[in-house]
Structures are given as structure tokens and as C-alpha cells.
Amino acid sequence: METTTAAHYPVNGRVRPWSIGSELLGHYDVEQQPANGTPSSTPDQQANPVGPVKDEEDLQAHPGLLRTSTTFYDRLITDWWWWELFSWLVSFLCVSAIVGVLLLYSGKKQPDFIIPGITINAFISVFAAVAKAALILPVSEAIGQLKWIWFQNDANLWDIDLFDGASRGPWGSMMLLLKSKCRHIVSLGAAITILALAFEPFFQQIVVYPERSVPVDQGTVSTAVTLDRQMAGSNSVKVAIDTVLMTNDIATRSAPSLCQTANCTWPFYSTLGLCHKCQDVSYLLEHTSCKEEVLPWAQVQTEVRRPCGYTLNNTFAVGRTAQGLETDRRQVVSLSTFIVGNDATPGPNISVWNTTVFHNMSLPIADFYVAYTPGGPSEVLKNATPVLQECVINWCSKVMQSAHFGGLLHDEVVETFPLDPGSQPGFIYDIYGHSPLSFSGPDNRTVAIGNGTTNALRAMIVEDIPQVLSQLTDFAFVEYTSWNFHQVAPYDIKPFLNNLTTYVSDTFRSVTNATEMVKGTAWAPEQFVSIRWEWIALPVLLLFSSLLLVLVTIFKSRRGGTAAWKSSVLATLLHGLTDDVRDKFDPRLSPSEIEVISRRLRVKLKTDGGNTNISLA
Template sequence: MTETNKKSCIAGPRAQDSHLRAGALLQYHNTDTTPHSEAEDERKVSPSSGSTGQENRSLDFTQRIEKKLAEYNASNSVFKRWLFEMLSWLISAFCMIAIVFIYVHVKDRPISESASLLIWTNVLGKVASAALIVPTSEALGQLKWNWFHNSNAMWDFEIFDKASRGPWGALMLLFRTKGRSLAALGALLVVLLLAIDTFFQQVVEMPDRWTLQTTAAVAPMAYVYDPGSPMQYRDGFEMAQKERDTFLVIEKFSYGNGTQPVLFGNGTRPDIPVSCPTSNCTWPLFETLSICSQCADISSQLSFACVNHTVDWKAGSEGMFDLQQPYPNATGCGYFLNATSENPTLMSGYLLDPVDSSVGEALIMRTLPLTTLTGKEPLYGNGSILFKHVRHSIADLLIVSASNGSADAVYRNTTPVAQECIISWCIKTMKSSYSLGEYSETVVATFLNTTSGPFPWESFPYETELENGTDIFYMENITFRANALSSPSEYATKEYGTSNTTASSIITGFNDIFPAFTTMMNESATPVFRYKTWKPGPSWTQFLSFNPWLAPNNVTRHMERLAMSMTNVIRSAPSRNDVIGHAYGNETYISVRWEWLIFPLLLLLLSLAFLVSTMIKTSKDGATGIWKTSAMPALIYSLPKETQGQFTKSSTWSSAKDTKKLRIRLLPDMGWRVSGHSQLSMSPQLPRPAVRAPRGWI
């Protein structure tokens, strides 16, 4: 082989540098062991017209890409040198912008409509973070050669190399440069890029929201009350009877604590037919025919006295219809109603023996209706003391009890608790809702009929051959409007009420309990509750485990609960109407927290600043060359052999040796310059192998 051919195969340092920067590739493969003659080797190495095409065809796809990138890196145009890195940054920027647009589109929308778009945000986030690593690591790799061109410590080569490949090396580089170098920004970006996926994941939150469903919720209300019970007749005449449904409620509240709520779900079961197809329903304000109650103090109407009076309150007294044994008179002390009149009524007191002044049976509780029991004649003018303005009353009565519900308070002449309570027809404006298994209602407004009118009861005595008595008639239909309320217009013209027959049946249900008495024979005796005083013959009594009319029980609250339970009966009757409400279903929505995008966008801008700064800093650095993260210079410009030997012995790496201060410098035209060595490492001379490489190999 001639000297000329040798030079064409293995060039000097300057020629080789030019060759590599033009895009030549080093290939390392297993050497063919078949012997060749020197002439054959020369023919294989000697250039020919088809050698370039054959070499290109022999390169695979990835090698051709690397060759093209090497050509771009060797270009005199700064734009071409950093084209791939700029494209990578643009891809990352495009992905982040696309993510922002997707988030704008899916914000406040249900997850069922946008699940596929959220998948794309995850994909774009991964692509954005991966694409952002490329310009950062490549720029950091290029700063490595720039750093070594300025003669720095040998160890920096390893630190820079690791920094361009992972966070551990980046942290070491941050410590090495103390943050005072452009390379420190690149190392910081490598570390921060580890968290970019976490911030992308935190942008989207998926709270549950209630959305309106197509199915409707239903709650009951009533314009009129018609229980649908058949009428009873005697000898062709309609007979008064207790209204069955309301009487069951009245009976529970007369002798006990009334109806009790039934636990259901997270709350209690509603006492009215409610339909909520979901776990969250609301209804607009609506009005319904209802029962209302009020109580007020009437202590001023009572006065203490010891007078002779009709003893109609004793537990063993016979019924008022037993004419052979009328109620006796006796002296009693206590608080009387109309104490100075001819017929004073003892409301709370005790019997007094006028001979020895010994005390006897005590009256500790009394309910007194303000209409007579047999003829329904009104007392105090129109059957009321404090509620004369209320029309359509069902019951108006006085409830008086010993202050602590004991005979001891009566014997000590303690002032009793005295109230007047009224139960009447009314219209209530309701606000209803159903949430998570619990139904709740709130009374927003109440309308009472306060217009004047005649007393509704009329009575006519009758006498036949077999019996005599009094016919009682409730003459008034319950009819009134709610237009006095500031209510929705759809209810303003509606008429509410019930028939006089139904009203009379409900009033009859209170005859058993109003009037009633509770007495005690002495301080230690068991209280006896006497009721059904309208029945002739022996008295009806009970020993109540809970007496709702006896202090210190809250009578006002008890009456309110009674009125509400009666209202529920009215709203549950066949005559009820439906109020249509809104049903809401629980659906997952997309909420975007934009503040979590600040970090990825900030990294995007810092990466651009780092890339542009590196391009500017290395644009005129022709001596170093654009190698980036390539390992080619380390392969081409190897250290002198005597220097390599120092690194093969572990002892030379001891911190006590001077080699720790070893300085190297890369001169592309001359190779590595090592401090303390005068010899330069020239371009590597490939040893002549026993078997030459095939054509196209260097």
C-alpha cells in the first residue's frame, strides 16, 4: 500500500476532525477472521465510484439518522446545529398548549362526556415532559465540551456527563458549580423535570356534583280534605262519628307522647307519601291545607280562693248524664276560674274539710274546652278568651297544671301553669327537601282565617217516647283562600277547606280528652287520669306512664306536634294533590386548578432560556465543536498512554495524590492536553489487525 493510500484511509488530526464534523460515523463490529491479501485490502479501502452508495446501503435506519444529525451538528448555521433541540422544545410547547385548550374545553363538564379527552391530556403530558428533556440534556452536554475547553478538573468530565443523563449527576453539578454557571440552570432543570408529571396530574380534580335528572320528585299537598269514609245513619238521619284517620293520631297524643318518628336511612321516615327517585330532591314552595296550633298564658284569668263549688273533677265521679246522682258540692281551695261568680270552676286545688281543715284529694291537671260538651254552646262570648279572632277552630281549651306536676305543689298553693291552646284549620307554606335518605320540611308561612262569621254550632233539643237528647249540627263548611299570603300566583286563587261533616267528625275526636282531669288522693298516691266524661255511668280512668298535659311537660310543643301529625293525615288522604319537584343525581365533574400549570409552563420557559443561552454561548466556539452529548470526542481524542496508565491504578485515585489536581484540555486539532505532560495525544492510530476490515470500515 502506498503512502498516499494510507493517508486517505487514516487522516491526521485536522483532517479527521473535519471528517467527523462532516458526519462520518465510527462503526465497531466483529472482525472477519478470513485471511485477505494486502492487494485485496487495498481494493476494498480504495475509493471507487460506487463505494459511497454501497456504504449508505450498508447503514441501517438508525445509523442513517445519526449520520444526518452529525451533518446538522457540523453545519455552519446555528439554526441547523440546534434544529432537533428546537423542534423538541416546540413539540413540548405544542403539547402544553394543547393540554391547556383541552382543559378549557372540559372544565365544568361531566366526566362521562370528557373521559377520552382526559386520556389525551395524560399522553400529551408525557410527551411534553419527555420532549423537554431533549434540549435540556443536549445543551448541558454541549456545555461540557465548552467547560473542558477552558482547562478544568478531570473529575468534571464525569460530573458533566452524569448531569446530562440523570438527576443524580445534575445534583452533583449544582454542588460543583455552586449555581454560578449556565450549566447549573440546566442541572436544575434536569432535577425539576422529575416532578413535572406530578403537577400535570394535580391540575384536574373530579368533584361530585348534583345534576338535574329527567325523573321528577313528588311530595303531597292538599287543597281539600276528604277522607272518603262512608257516612253512618240512624233511622235515616246522618250520625256524627269520629274521623278514623285523624282520631288514631288524636288518641296517641291524648294519652301519651304521640306518634314517634321511624328511623330510616340517615334520618327518619317521612309520615307522608314522598317520592324521590334519587338521593337528593327539592321542591318549590307550595301551600297545603293544614292544622295549626297556638298556646298563650292565661294565669291572669285565675285567682286563689277557698269556696264551695261543684266537684265535677274527682276521679270517682259519675258521668254528667247520670241524673240520679248529680255532681256534689264541696269546699275546695285552689285557683279558680270565675272565682267570684255563682259557678266558679276549680282549675288546680284540693278539697278542704271545713271541720278539721284537713286536705283531701288534689286536682293537679285539668283540660277545659270553651264550649259546652252537650250543647256546644260557647263560653266567654264566642268560645275563646285570647283567640277570638281565629275562625274555623277545631278545639279551643284551657290547660292548667300544677307547677311541677305533683300534689305537693297544689297543697302549698303554688301558682299553676295555665295556658289557652287552640287547634284550627289553616294554610301552611312549606319548603321541602330530601337529602341522603332524610326528608325535611320547614314551615315558611302560616295563614289563618281571621274573617268574622257566625258561630258554627247549632243545637236542637229533641224528645221521643224512647229517649230525649240534643241534636248538634256543625253548620259551616271550611272554605277560605290563601290570597292574603305573599304566595306564588298559582296558589293565590285556590280554595282550601273541607266539608262541615268532615270538620264535625274531626272535632268529635277530641270529646274523649277535652275535658279531662288528673287527680291524686295524697302526695304519695299515683296520679289518676279521668277522661270520656261525656259518657254516663261510672268514670273512665287510666294510670298514664306519660301524661303530656301535666307540667313540666311542654304542652305548647305537644300541641304543635299534634297539629303537624294531623296535617300529615290530611296530606296523605286520597284527596291529596302532587307537588312536582326536582330530582338531582350525583355525577362526577371536571374541575381545573389552573395554578398547578404554573410549574410546567415555568419549566418550559426556563428550558427555552437555557437552550437559547447555550446556543449564544457556543455559537462562536468553533474550536470545541458541536458535540452535545456525543461520546465521539472521548473515543477519537484519547489521552496519552502514560496518562491512561495513571487511571488504571487505584492508588492514583487516592485523595492524597497529586492526580486529584490533574487538569486536562481538549484541543480538537491536537487532541487532549494533560497538565504535567508535554506529549499530545494525536488522532488515534488504529492498529493494523491481522485481518483487515471490509470496505467502508474505518
Template sequence: MAPLLRRPARAHGIEQLDRRHHDENEDCSYPPPSGEISDKKQPLDITQKLEKKLAELNASENVFKRWIYELITLAIAVTCMASIVVILSRINGTNLVVRNIGITAFTVLSKITSAALLLPTSEALGQLKWNWFNGKRSKEMWDFEIFDKASRGAWGSMLLLFRTKGRSLAALGALLTLLLIANDTFFQQVIEYPQRWSLERNSTISRIVQYNPENSVEYGSLQEVEIRKADESLRSTMESFFYKNGTQPISAGNSTRPDIPLSCPTSNCTFPEYKSLGVCSKCADITETLEFRCMNATADWIPRVPFSMNANKYIYPNTNMCGFYINATSDSPILMSGYTTAAINTSTIQAPSGQALMLRMIPLEDPIITYQSYWGGSIKFQDVGNKLISTIVVAARDGIESVYQNKTPIAHECILAWCVKTIKSSYQFATYQEEIVSSFMETGNLTSPWTSQDLRLPELNGTDVIYNRNISIKPPNDNDTYGMTNLTHFNVFALFNDVIPSYLTMDNATAKTKYRYRIFRVGPLYRRTEMKPWLPPNSVSHHFERIATALTNQIRSSEAREMVLGSAYEIETFVLVRWEWLSFPFALLLLCIVFLVATMIKTSRGAGKEGPGIWKTSAMPALIYSLPNDAQKQFTSPQSANKNSGDARKLRVKLHPEKGWRVSGHVYSPTTPVIVCASNQPPPGWI
């Protein structure tokens, strides 16, 4: 029977239709309105086609087809993880600049892996939602929303974990959803970018094997008698140590400049152990050789001592002196520290009493001034060969007052000798560091190499002094022979004639100091200096060490130097793979596989008529199956919702694939939805 069309009342521009209900068995088909419905089917868009294809796969009898989409994404995750392992193994330990492409690929693949693992997890978790309501017992209706939120994010996953108390397969999916949030963090920790030094090129540093610089020669007569001059290239350096505190490092940036030639093209250079000719020092305490005496002796330290041209020597007076003597019991005692107790009044010298000797340095082998050798040239170091100098340094312990108080002075024997040093050097960030690994000094050669003879010429009188031995040092296990000629040795030795012998005196406690030096020169030479490097509390031993180092550096800087090749390193950033951080992503991958397979097995058992169907995260079942009218009113009616909201949330339901939602406590539950026709319902398209 066709519906009756009435003229409706207009309300807000919409015509109201009076509908009359038909019986349930009455035919509900309506003829289509004329000219409005065509037999031509409307084409589906791309998304509709994709959803239709997925629906067909979900309805398949084959379990693998039903889950093909999730299996493909899981395979993508496995492939990405395998690719990540291959890429990391290739770029591990390589230069960052070279491997930027590999690092980019790793970053992209890690993102794809996390996304690919999230999809099958959420789909499987969504499917377990329908199985949850398809069990033997009814479930609280509010679980539907918890499951739905769990398939979409972390908050719902946390609620689901508490709801299931971890005793359901869905709890594993919720846990994986939470853990996948941290997956990117672990991927970020896999690659570290530390820095290391890489070899870039060569560096060089100087050493010396044979030191024979060119030295000028002066001629003192028409017969061209050679007068040897001290090594001019070393003089300025040695004078700074003789009268001052030595050379000081030259600042270069935040550090100091090295004292030897080297080339370091980068900020970090190392050199292999190398050997070089150098100067070594040794000092020993000889206080036990001093004796305190008050006696009449030669006052060879008194200032303004006259020089006799006829005798070709200084005329030293005798006077009473108290102090510490060396060789006190011999015929020639030498006062090392003390003071005069009587005035000196001769035709050539007038000096008051109380003059104090503060510092004295005497050579133990003196071929220039006295032409004598004391104690075989050394007291403590007689077995050392190739000595450059050997001297005794005696200094007042605590100024002139300690001299008048007869306090024992500080006495050392110190030597400088040619040696071969084994050196380990490095140059880092403009800072040069040098370590003397070992030093080799030859022993023996105890006979004195010095000879001298008077030289009498019409225009020149003097003494011809000759050093008769070339310096030749042959360290064990070394093919090189280190040293110099006898003339070169003499030129270096001549530098020390300025201060050895020498002495520092004071006329009284309030007078200024007088330093008498260059004794070999005719006429008095003095300096107004305190000679602090040689006086306590400064260390004489340390000062000699510095002299030896300065001499070594100077001869290594000469034109005869050789360059040793080293390595120059530069900082580079490289890739370091920390494989242990991959354990978490691999564990998630394994758990996702287990979770998906377990879900496939569980859902395949109920895939028949009694099962919920393969809906996954689809919302279609919520539209297809509806609740009973009285159950709907508990949520749609404002009065009921406010009054019975607690009871509504506790409503227990069960999903039946044919009968729809079965509600606990309701006599009637809807069957599969059927469109009911009303007698007053107009055909589709009618107004």
C-alpha cells in the first residue's frame, strides 16, 4: 500500500510529513522518484576502493589474507632493521664527513621501523577489542572506549594495562604501544660522534749529531797567531745564565714558543724517540771538604788586585782571614767563604778589615788562568769523560750576616759534560713538551787533554793553550757517532772563562756587592750585581740543569742540525656504533611479531559464525549493531545521564555476530538491524 502524502505544516522552512507505520511484514520497497535514480553506478574514489579492497581481504577465509596488510608492514620493519645493521656495520669507525649519507639513511630507516611496528600493533589491539566483547561473559560497556583509546595512543594503553591487570593478550599490545614511544630515543643513542686524532701529514723537529759551526778567528801578530774566540752563537744565552736568571720562555698565544726549530702543521704533533748531541749536568754536595779556619793566607779574592806585566800574573797579598777553606791543610789553602780580620796596607793595595767573600766559583781544571788541575779535575765525577767544565760553587747560606756568624756555607761540585740524550717530544695546542728518556755519557779519558806553553813574540806575549781531543761519543745500539772537533769544544769552553773563576764580595754589611769576573783579563772587571741565580735560596743544581738544557737547545738550533720526521694529527669526528642500544628496538620487533602472530591465532579460532569477525580498528560494528532503546536512553537522556551515570557506565554487554549487542539485565536485545518501514514514511527522495 502506497504511503499517503499530506500537506505538511511548515516549520523553519522544512515540510513535516505525517508518517504511518506499516506492519513488520509489509513490503517496504518504494518505487524510485521519477527522473532521480539512475541505473548507472557512481564510481568510487581511491580511498573507497582501498577500503573496499581491505574489507574483502578481512572477509577472506585465509588467515594470511586477512592480515596481509599488517604482515607487509611487519616485513618492512624487519627489512629496515636488517638494513640498519648493515649500514651501521659499514659506517662504524669511519669519518663523519664521509659517511653522512649512511647516517641519513639510518635516521630515515629508524623512523620507518618505529612507524611500521606501530601499525600492526594498533590493528591487532583493535581486533582484540571485538574478541573481548565476544567472550563467554559479558563485559562492562566502558571497556569499549578503553580498548578504542588503547589502539590510538599511550593514555588508553595505560588504562588498558590497569583494566586487564596484565593478564590478557591485549595487555601485551598496550605495553608495546607504550614502549614504541621510547623506540626513537634508543635509536638516537645507537650512534655516537666522538673525536679522535687522525694522521694527516709529517712534522719535523731538530737534532744535532756533529756540532761544528763556523767561528771567526782573530790573529794577534804578524806571524798570524790564532786567537780563539768563544762561540759567539752561544754567548748571549750563556750570559743571561751567568749574571741573571737565564733565558725565559717566549709567550705564544696561551702557551710558550719552543726553543728549538720544529714544524707542526696541525695542533697535535708527536715524534718518535730520537737521539741528539747535548749537554748534561751533574751536581754533588761537597760541604765535607770545607774546614773553618782563621789563618794567614793568600787573599786572591780581594778586589782591585794589581796585575804585573813583567811577571804576567796578578800580585795577591797575604792577610789574616776567617772562614771556610778548601785544601786547608795544604800549602795553598783557598778561602771559599769568609772575611778578613785585618786591614791590608801595601804599596799597591789598601783595604779595610771585615771584607766578606759571599760567593766563589773556581775551576777544578784551569788551563787558562792557573794552568792547574785540582783533584784530578773532579772530586765526585772523576769517571765522567768529555767534561765541558768542572767547578766548585760555594755560597753564603744566608747573606753577609751568615758569613760574619761563621755559618757553614753551601758547597757544590757541578760539571757540564757532552752527552747523547734520548728525547721524546710532542707539540700539542702550541705547547711543546720534552722528556729526556735517557742520557749517555762516556766514562774514561781520565788523562787531561789540555796542554799549554808560553808564547813569546816581539808583538805578543801569552800562553798557547790547546785542547788535544776531539769529542766523539758512540752510544750502544746506535750507528751514529756524536761530537765535534777539539776547536769547537774549546770555543764553547771559552764561554765559561767569564765566570769561572769569579767571586762576589762586600766591603761591609751596608756596602754594595762587587762581582769580580773575567779574571783572565788584565785589570779589574766588576759588576754591580747580586748574582741571585748562584746564591741561596736558589738551587745551584737546578741552575746548572737549565744551563745544560739551554746549551742543548742552542746547538740543536745551529745550521748543522738534522730534522727528524714525526707525525702530525688533526681532530676528526667519526662514527661510533654502540650496538647495545639496538637491543631495545630488536626486543620490540620480536615482541611485535609475537603479538601479531598470537592475535592472528586467537582471532582465527572465532572467524566463523560465532566469532566477532575481522573488524580490527574499524568503527563499522559500532554503527551496524545498536543498543536497545532503553539502554540508549541511559546515555542520550540528560536526566538519565545525570541521575544514573554511574549505573550506565557499569552496563555489561556482549557482542553477538548475528544478534548484535546483548545487554545484561534486558529482556530484549536487538537482532541484526532490520530497516523498519512506517506507513507514513515517504519514499526516498520525497519531501
């Protein structure tokens, strides 16, 4: 078998084997090419190491140079930056499309699909991915172009690899960023490549779907507007009064309402109801020592012997008394009541008292004094100072704010207004009842109180007010089943009466033929599109930073006369290392050894005879 030995030719004083790459890089003259056809190219097809053919003189001087014509499209894409700018425009349009969709649906109900089969999140995901891909292309090309500008000054040979790595991904960009120390425009490109990792996740964080309540229907709640004697004296009202005044339970009752969604609200509305007011008049109490005397006792037509405690208008109120004829047995009185009225007050055993502070009260129902010792019977034995309050229960109009949630109706009294009969023509008033009255409430709702209604309601309340609360010292003191507020801190009657007036007022709203229905709004949950615009800051910053990077790169390239090679590998082949650089490397070195040497070797782009190569600095 015949063997063929590759031809070797002297180049710059050295003998090198011939190859196509060596020929293209200009290592041999045309005359030195072998005549036996070993090279695969003809003299007319040899590459020009100098650069593009400028005129006919170059063609005549170098008859072996390749020449061709290029299309407008080739020049547009390769020789300039229109392709990169178009790619940036695609990224900009994708981001604009996302922003447009978000603006369109912001604050609206979450749609199932914005186009058939495509949700908002899917739309954002696809367009964000396209925007990122289109964004990275001009950034990568700008980094590649800045590599040639970088080597116009002397730099480490290893920087070529750093720039190529940065144009390919985030890790290489991180290495280049550390190398440049943020003091070169290429640092911007490296930073964009790294931060682009968060481009799509940030877009996904922009839109959220919180829940809100939207009106879907109507709800209704009853309000009391008319009461007559029969309604006020009905069993339901009687039970309400008895529940509060004669038991130890805190009564609660909701007005009738209808809410199909279990979440309803109503505007402010007024309802006819009861109010109360108390004022301290303890200064009316007088102390009495345990002397041999007989005093009348509160409302009961009886007398007490040897009283020790306090009196009101010479009537025993609270303290200790002798029990019957047995003077050694003592009775402890911790609470007494005195009903305000006149000679027409019904009941043979009820005394009559005058008001002290509520002379001008509008439409009173029941007015009474309450004398009690805070802490109950045990504190009476300690001679604790008692309290005397005058309290009144009266008609009023209550402004309500109602809401239905959690399966229950929740009422709040926003404000109360007294019903003033002063403007009623022909008004006839006595302490027990009132003539028929009609009032316009704060919401222009008319309420009416029938003749005899006040008297009927007053009779039921007075009936349940205890005359006295007392216990014998022979037995251990116990807590009363009703009116025990004076035994339990803070020893205040006002919450007790508030419970009474609230419960009875709510009962009025349940009485047949006494109410009207107030319309409200029924709400249902709905998920809506909420845009967190702060999350778009990073994608927009990267988008316009990439445009700035490309524009600065174009400007620096044109100012320095650098061809738009960008990331093309052809530039490295055609303008590669000169012999003086290659001679520094032993062909037998490993890749790691070559990398270490290249980190120390300083090189620079130099032009010699029209041929630009990377030479030793």
C-alpha cells in the first residue's frame, strides 16, 4: 500500500504542515501551496487575511481572493443591528401584551379563560417566556461585540473565554461580572443575563385572585313601626319582660330577617323601641342608727322596727332591721325600689313617689328609684355605703345598623332619639298613658304608639320590679336569681336595664302587624383580578436596560470602527492568535494548564498590514 506524507512548508522561519485552516488564516502564500492538489481549495478560492475587497486594485493585487455579492437582507441582519433591535421589539411587544391584559382585567371578576382554553396565568407564562427569549438575544450579541472592544486594550487571553461564557448564560455572566467589577458597560449585560432568571417568576407574581363580596340579591329585616295596647300587652312582650326581670339569664333575641346568602347588610334604619337612663341621687339617702323606732318600708304597707341603715324620705331603704317581734333576729335588706307615680297608680300596696331629675323626660313608661348596697347582704353587715339611682324607661326611636353573617343577625344601636310629643296638636299626657301619637323617625319612617299602649307596658314592667330584696341572718347569704347586679361587680344597674330595653325592643320587631320589612343587600363571595404592579418593576427594568446596552454597544463600535462581528465564531477564526501567542503554548499541555497560562498572558488586538489579529500586548 502506498502512503502519502502531508506536505510541510516553511512559514516565518518554521516548518508547518499544510491545512485548510492554516491556508484560510493566511499562514501560507499562494506560491507555497503544493502542486499535487493536496489542498482542497484552488488559488481563486483562498481566503483573504487582510479583509474585504475594497476595489479593483485589490482584486488585481490579490487574484486568489474570494468575492461575492450579498443581499440587502444579509447586510441588514449581519452587518448591522436590526435583527437584535427587532428581537428587542418582540420582547417589548410581549411585555406590552401582558400589561394590556392585566389592565383590561384589573379589578374585574376572575375570568375562566381570556381566550378559549387560555387562562390569564397561562397567557402571562407564554408571553413572558417569549419576552425573555427575545430579550436575551440582543444582550448576548452585545456581550459578544463588547469582547472585541475589550481587546482593543491589552487584557488577559482568558477574557475571551469569559466573554463567550457570559454570552451563553448566567454562570458565565457571574464570572464576567466579578472580572469587570462593574466598571465596564459589559457588566450591565452580565447583570441582565443573571437577573433574567427572575423575569418569568416576577411576572407570575403580578396577578393574584383575592376574594371580595359582591351584591347578588336582597335581604330583609323587620323594624317596629306601630304598637297598640294589644300588641304591647301580648304574651311575647310579657315573656320578654319576665325573662329579664325575673331570671338570672342574659336574654338575647334576633329580629326576623331573611338572607339567602348568609351575608347581608342593611343601611341605617330606625325602629320603635325602649330606652333607659339612670342618674345617681345618693345624696337623698339619710343614715339612721339602730334606735328603737318604727319606719315605713319601701313599697309594702308594713313597718320595720329598730332600723339600722339608710332611709329615703323617712322610708327605710337598705340596712338591717328587727324581724317581727323577735328583736334578736335580724333581716338584711340589700335592695329596695320606689316607683314614681301619682294617685292614679294602680295597686293597693304601692306607694307613690315623685321624680327628682326626670321632670322633662319625653314619653316615660316607668320611672323608679333603686337603692342598693354594692356587694349585697354581706356588705350591708359591714355598714358599706349604699347607692341610690333614679332610672326611667321611655319610648324612643333607635337607629340600627344590621348585618347578617355566620348564620346570625347582628344588630348595633348607632344612635337613639327621644320621641318628643311637644309638637303633637291636642296632646293629652298623664303618667300612665298617652293618646295616639305618630312620629317621623331619623330615616323619615313613621312610627305610631296607640292609645293605652304605654299604660299596658308600664303595668307589666312595674309588676316585675321587686319591692325589696332581703335575707335573714340565720342562713348563709345566697345570690339572687334576679336583680343580682348589686352582688356582682361592677354593681351597675345600667347593663341590667340595657338588657331589658334591648330584648323588649327586639321583641317589638317580632310582633305581628307591628312591623315593616327593611330591604338590604345580600352579598356573595367572588374572586377578582388584583394586580400587584410592583412586581413588574424588574422585568421592565431589564427590558429597557437591554435596549440601553445595545445602543451603547452600537455607539462604541461605530466610534471605534469595530466591525459588527458580535458573537460570531468566524471572527475568532479569521482574526485569531498570531504565531507569537501560539508559540507560548506547548501543544502537549492539558486544557487546565492552558487555562492557567491564559489567565496570565496579556494580549491585544493589533492590525498589521491590514490584517487584525490577537497579539501579545
